[in-house]
Amino acid sequence: xxxxxxxxxxxxxxxxxxxxxxxxxxxxxxxxxxxxxxxxxxxxxxxxxxxxxxxxxxxxxxxxxxxxxxxxxxxxxxxxxxxxxxxxxxxxxxxxxxxxxxxxxxxxxxxxxxxxxxxxxxxxxxxxxxxxxxxxxxxxxxxxxxxxxxxxxxxxxxxxxxxxxxxxxxxxxxxxxxxxxxxxxxxxxxxxxxxxxxxxxxxxxxxxxxxxxxxxxxxxxxxxxxxxxxxxxxxxxxxxxxxxxxxxxxxxxxxxxxxxxxxxxxxxxxxxxxxxxxxxxxxxxxxxxxxxxxxxxxxxxxxxxxxxxxxxxxxxxxxxxxxxxxxxxxxxxxxxxxxxxxxxxxxxxxxxxxxxxxxxxxxxxxxxxxxxxxxxxxxxxxxxxx
Amino acid sequence: xxxxxxxxxxxxxxxxxxxxxxxxxxxxxxxxxxxxxxxxxxxxxxxxxxxxxxxxxxxxxxxxxxxxxxxxxxxxxxxxxxxxxxxxxxxxxxxxxxxxxxxxxxxxxxxxxxxxxxxxxxxxxxxxxxxxxxxxxxxxxxxxxxxxxxxxxxxxxxxxxxxxxxxxxxxxxxxxxxxxxxxxxxxxxxxxxxxxxxxxxxxxxxxxxxxxxxxxxxxxxxxxxxxxxxxxxxxxxxxxxxxxxxxxxxxxxxxxxxxxxxxxxxxxxxxxxxxxxxxxxxxxxxxxxxxxxxxxxxxxxxxxxxxxxxxxxxxxxxxxxxxxxxxxxxxxxxxxxxxxxxxxxxxxxxxxxxxxxxxxxxxxxxxxxxxxxxxxxxxxxxxxxx
Numbered sequence: 001x002x003x004x005x006x007x008x009x010x011x012x013x014x015x016x017x018x019x020x021x022x023x024x025x026x027x028x029x030x031x032x033x034x035x036x037x038x039x040x041x042x043x044x045x046x047x048x049x050x051x052x053x054x055x056x057x058x059x060x061x062x063x064x065x066x067x068x069x070x071x072x073x074x075x076x077x078x079x080x081x082x083x084x085x086x087x088x089x090x091x092x093x094x095x096x097x098x099x100x101x102x103x104x105x106x107x108x109x110x111x112x113x114x115x116x117x118x119x120x121x122x123x124x125x126x127x128x129x130x131x132x133x134x135x136x137x138x139x140x141x142x143x144x145x146x147x148x149x150x151x152x153x154x155x156x157x158x159x160x161x162x163x164x165x166x167x168x169x170x171x172x173x174x175x176x177x178x179x180x181x182x183x184x185x186x187x188x189x190x191x192x193x194x195x196x197x198x199x200x201x202x203x204x205x206x207x208x209x210x211x212x213x214x215x216x217x218x219x220x221x222x223x224x225x226x227x228x229x230x231x232x233x234x235x236x237x238x239x240x241x242x243x244x245x246x247x248x249x250x251x252x253x254x255x256x257x258x259x260x261x262x263x264x265x266x267x268x269x270x271x272x273x274x275x276x277x278x279x280x281x282x283x284x285x286x287x288x289x290x291x292x293x294x295x296x297x298x299x300x301x302x303x304x305x306x307x308x309x310x311x312x313x314x315x316x317x318x319x320x321x322x323x324x325x326x327x328x329x330x331x332x333x334x335x336x337x338x339x340x341x342x343x344x345x346x347x348x349x350x351x352x353x354x355x356x357x358x359x360x361x362x363x364x365x366x367x368x369x370x371x372x373x374x375x376x377x378x379x380x381x382x383x384x385x386x
Numbered sequence: 387x388x389x390x391x392x393x394x395x396x397x398x399x400x401x402x403x404x405x406x407x408x409x410x411x412x413x414x415x416x417x418x419x420x421x422x423x424x425x426x427x428x429x430x431x432x433x434x435x436x437x438x439x440x441x442x443x444x445x446x447x448x449x450x451x452x453x454x455x456x457x458x459x460x461x462x463x464x465x466x467x468x469x470x471x472x473x474x475x476x477x478x479x480x481x482x483x484x485x486x487x488x489x490x491x492x493x494x495x496x497x498x499x500x501x502x503x504x505x506x507x508x509x510x511x512x513x514x515x516x517x518x519x520x521x522x523x524x525x526x527x528x529x530x531x532x533x534x535x536x537x538x539x540x541x542x543x544x545x546x547x548x549x550x551x552x553x554x555x556x557x558x559x560x561x562x563x564x565x566x567x568x569x570x571x572x573x574x575x576x577x578x579x580x581x582x583x584x585x586x587x588x589x590x591x592x593x594x595x596x597x598x599x600x601x602x603x604x605x606x607x608x609x610x611x612x613x614x615x616x617x618x619x620x621x622x623x624x625x626x627x628x629x630x631x632x633x634x635x636x637x638x639x640x641x642x643x644x645x646x647x648x649x650x651x652x653x654x655x656x657x658x659x660x661x662x663x664x665x666x667x668x669x670x671x672x673x674x675x676x677x678x679x680x681x682x683x684x685x686x687x688x689x690x691x692x693x694x695x696x697x698x699x700x701x702x703x704x705x706x707x708x709x710x711x712x713x714x715x716x717x718x719x720x721x722x723x724x725x726x727x728x729x730x731x732x733x734x735x736x737x738x739x740x741x742x743x744x745x746x747x748x749x750x751x752x753x754x755x756x757x758x759x760x761x762x763x764x765x766x767x768x769x770x771x772x
Contacts (some may be wrong), residue, residue: 174594200586200590204586205612208619216650221639226606249646253643255642257603259678259680259741260635261599261603263738263741264680268735269730280680284758291648292645296690297686303682321742326529351652355649359706361707376623
């Protein structure tokens with residue numbers, strides 16, 4: 001069947017025009033600043049997402065907001081379907097009422113963006129574009145406002161999930177007052193795409209100028225790792241076992257630290273007593289994008305997913321069981337991180353995309369079926385597109 | 387030959403009696419506080435290493451300072467030889483002159499501690515204990531004082547390396563003023579054991595009480611990852627290719643984030659221009675303890691070591707080459723983290739130790755030779771004990 005060869009990108013971002021207008025109007029980060037190019041004298045847009053952004057921010061253009069550019073990028077790289085999400089920092093910096101209004105408007109905008117996209121030539125029931133909506137997750141927002149937005153999104157036919165950062169409504173995602181939100185998201189069958197924005201305190205990077213390398217390469221995955229670990233420790237996955245959480249950047253460092261995490265929990269009886277399972281079990285309940293840039297990394301993530309069931313409460317203590325790496329492929333999904341990591345030189349295909357595709361193809365122990373799953377079949381199933 | 391079956395622990399700590407006396411004399415962390423046990427009414431020593439230590443600190447006893455206890459632990463677990471290092475936070479909190487004097491005294495103390503240990507019954511040229519010395523790495527210390535201590539250690543026959551934290555002399559290990567220290571350590575053939583202490587800013591852990599779990603499970607490995615990445619970016623491994631750096635806790639998250647790191651560097655031409663090789667190459671120049679608690683983690687670290695040579699400047703761009711996982715075993719070394727992670731219940735063997743041994747034994751793709759290397763042969767070779 002034709003569907004077995006689809007390429008689906010589940011990690012691809014946009015700043016919707018309504019949002020870029022807001023970024024242009026702002027005088028502090030996040031903002032888009034129009035300056036004059038020192039090289040050409042022409043006006044140049046620069047995006048400043050974080051405080052102390054190196055190099056005066058990153059140059060931005062229509063690839064950050066125009067649907068045609070998204071489709072062009074998809075065509076160049078053979079991507080059939082994209083699940084588009086707003087890029088960080090979402091609505092984090094807004095007061096509650098403004099965040100709520102804008103979330104609702106941006107969700108409608110994204111629905112229109114997706115609904116108006118072409119259908120696939122060989123699968124006319126499929127659009128090229130689907131989306132992750134936004135919740136107004138800001139300090140001070142009343143939980144009912146969040147639930148209302150969940151309801152809004154669940155009724156928008158092209159929105160299949162939500163993207164969120166790690167701060168919740170101010171105290172992180174392990175805040176128990178978010179339980180009704182996890183419940184509503186589970187009930188609505190919306191996938192939660194967890195994505196970093198803040199990294200860790202910039203003092204960790206030291207005084208040397210290494211551009212964006214340290215916050216992006218390390219800070220981003222650390223943030224995802226911390227947020228997911230705090231979710232595990234808070235028992236969210238015990239209370240909401242049908243919640244579908246998708247982790248950006250292959251879960252950051254969580255896979256590699258998961259056995260250490262389990263050991264640290266084992267040595268703390270109070271924390272251990274709160275959880276139904278060994279920490280490693282919960283990694284098998286999660287979904288991971290395959291944005292890890294190397295076949296060994298992707299294969300390893302697949303290993304930790306595959307082994308997870310051997311760490312359920314019922315099997316715990318039976319020792320290390322060698323798991324079939326192929327099983328883990330069912331919870332990993334191709335992504336590009338477009339429009340970030342653009343190529344430095346004019347080139348047909350983006351290196352960041354090509355590398356992730358090559359990495360999937362080179363995973364040792366995966367056959368054609370596993371690779372096709374990760375490239376697209378898992379996404380079609382997870383988001384209910386088949 | 388008998389040596390092929392030795393078990394060598396390269397990650398095992400001590401607070402030497404001279405150091406515990408200092409900790410007992412202090413009124414702020416790090417300190418040892420003698421309180422009365424609420425259960426038994428007997429006096430009880432508690433160690434407070436970090437600010438805001440949960441649970442009033444950890445109970446400590448002779449296993450933290452007595453040689454007999456170290457040997458008893460080794461006998462219980464079949465450990466033939468241990469390379470003992472002072473536990474964090476070393477001398478970090480002392481003014482320069484005090485740090486320098488104490489470093490020198492503690493190095494002499496550790497030499498005596500090792501020299502006075504028994505020899506191995508079946509290998510009478512080997513002692514049961516060897517050690518990592520200390521440098522007075524504190525802000526304000528003159529570099530010549532550090533070099534003097536390197537010379538001292540290099541003349542103490544049972545000290546085979548040094549242990550260090552991540553702050554250097556105040557600006558981190560990527561501080562170029564440490565270049566003479568790296569040079570001296572390389573020349574002296576001393577192994578540098580890089581070990582975390584500070585983690586990341588505690589605000590990352592959120593308001594919920596999860597005991598030590600988050601700072602230990604995540605903060606410690608993050609710190610090692612950041613420090614090693616900063617070393618890579620600073621070009622230290624290009625300038626000192628014979629430097630032998632051993633990373634605690636299997637390098638933290640560095641292996642899993644190394645391809646992402648390489649991609650981030652590739653997208654920053656200024657940072658990329660400073661390095662001779664792809665970031666992944668440098669992981670093959672490092673040594674990793676096998677304190678990772680799971681066979682998949684250990685096997686993955688072995689993979690990233692094995693693939694490193696395919697990312698040298700001369701081979702870069704040739705695509706992903708599937709490397710033989712067995713090769714990576716040559717740079718991994720068994721460790722216990724004793725006396726931390728003690729068992730909760732009275733038990734003959736420590737779970738944390740048993741798990742790491744079982745994990746080594748269960749690594750998929752490793753044969754007897756690789757497992758024996760990691761359990762002891764690599765350490766005997768690296769520290770010049772055969």
